Amino acid sequence: MSYKRNSLLIHGGIDGDETTGAVNVPVYQTSTYKQDGLGKNRGWEYSRTGNPTRAALEKLIADLEDGQYGLAFASGLAAINTVLSLFKSGDKLIVSDNIYGGTFRILDNVFKNFNITYKIVDTSDLEAVENAIDDDVKAIYIETPANPLLTVTDIEAVSRIGKKHGKLVIVDNTFLTPYLQRPLTLGADIVIHSGTKYLGGHSDTISGFVVVNDKALADRLYYLQNAIGGVLAPWDSFLIIRGIKTLGVRMDRHVENAQKVAEWLVQSGYVSKVYYPGLETDPGYEIQKKQADGAGAMISFVLDEKYDYKVFFEKLQLITLAESLGGVESLVCHPATMTHAAIPADIRKEVGIVDELIRLSVGIEDADDLIDDLKQAIENSVKA
Known part of the structure; x- marks a missing residue:
């Protein structure tokens, strides 16, 4: 059958x-x-x-x-x-x-x-x-x-x-x-x-x-x-x-949350760039829509230069700073010093893995709570 x-x-x-x-x-x-x-x-x-x-x-x-x-x-x-x-x-x-x-x-x-x-x-x-x-x-x-x-x-x-x-x-x-x-x-x-x-x-x-x-x-x-x-x-x-x-029910919630978070980041004024193929403005949007049934739950974004990314990580309360991704809990990491530290600095810079780049694995918590945590962490990381 x-x-x-x-x-x-x-x-x-x-x-x-x-x-x-x-x-x-x-x-x-x-x-x-x-x-x-x-x-x-x-x-x-x-x-x-x-x-x-x-x-x-x-x-x-x-x-x-x-x-x-x-x-x-x-x-x-x-x-x-x-x-x-x-x-x-x-x-x-x-x-x-x-x-x-x-x-x-x-x-x-x-x-x-x-x-x-x-x-x-x-x-x-x-x-x-x-x-x-x-x-x-x-x-x-x-x-x-x-x-x-x-x-x-x-x-x-x-x-x-x-x-x-x-x-x-x-x-x-x-x-x-x-x-x-x-x-x-x-x-x-x-x-x-x-x-x-x-x-x-x-x-x-x-x-x-x-x-x-x-x-x-x-x-x-x-x-x-x-x-x-x-x-x-x-x-x-x-x-x-x-x-x-439970992959299906989890992925449905992951993707729903990621879309909300990505759209919020775009209009927030806190970031200079958002990478997420579920956004219509993303260069990969049409291909992603053609070959997959969703855009996934990974988002990367570049903090505006007026914020200190190191302080941002310290101020997070709900979202966890950790390696890996894809768990029910939301995880955030700093690619330049964590997941992609093995890549030489010149190659990282050339492809766009800058120090201000943050990778977010969106979990299945309440999306509004995730947005609130991102908001307070960014607002509390303004450079002196």
Whole structure:
């Protein structure tokens, strides 16, 4: 039976436990499995290679992304590391010019040591993407909306470019989740998630995911998952399954709140720029509307120069200064010194990650309370 999105969140993957009738997938807290004889097992051998709780989650994330094969990892970076391990010395990737700082760090400080290099490109500029492709380029790696400037890239158009040149297209879909955006249906080859964020949704566990449709690509990734070993534990798999069950209702509230906060920021007079693809004035608005079912709940804004951003963070009362995003609580961070500190200052400045830039993960609290907290914190941070 085919389910609509909200039903799939609850009943997708492996629904419950046929053996006992439990409505939730059990936590198979085991490292190994009894074998019935030499070369005879019941489908399970060792929990790094496969675990029933993790397998249920992997099937669920594949279903949600309209994909065929899902893999679950101990963190988003473990997922990214495994995908990047597909490449060999001499290969090059095109990457979006504002991406998660951890992605840049692993490319610049780890994989560059193995002569796997990257080229930074504004992937919202399709001509720039096309011009950046050469024989060494093997993949185009994009985030959309990108972190932290919420730049929107046309996934379908970039996927056409990738297929034209025989390059993989990899999309980090963390900010929107499969509830709002499904890159595989738009032509992407690989989807990556930090499940720590909206999929888990409660800031209580760390995870990462990869989803693909191609069997040969899936087989390579499964081999790397087992060989590298950064797999998701059974209990964390259970927590993410539980979190996904409420993803729809949470994302609806996240997006509703973010729209209100973004519109307030624009007219507040307190900021010089607001980045949010749900605003009609945002350059990515039309593409975002075309390829996704919402603009997400991440907002970045630049405080006007008459306010001290350091004092602003100190004055917040309801909104929490912290790394990460996507939890039910609103979180705020300073990209230049927190999430994107690994990116060299000259590159940060060039793309717009200035010291006054603030990234806000809008939670599911009352939107008016969030606006009131932002207002009082800004008004109490006027420079002397």
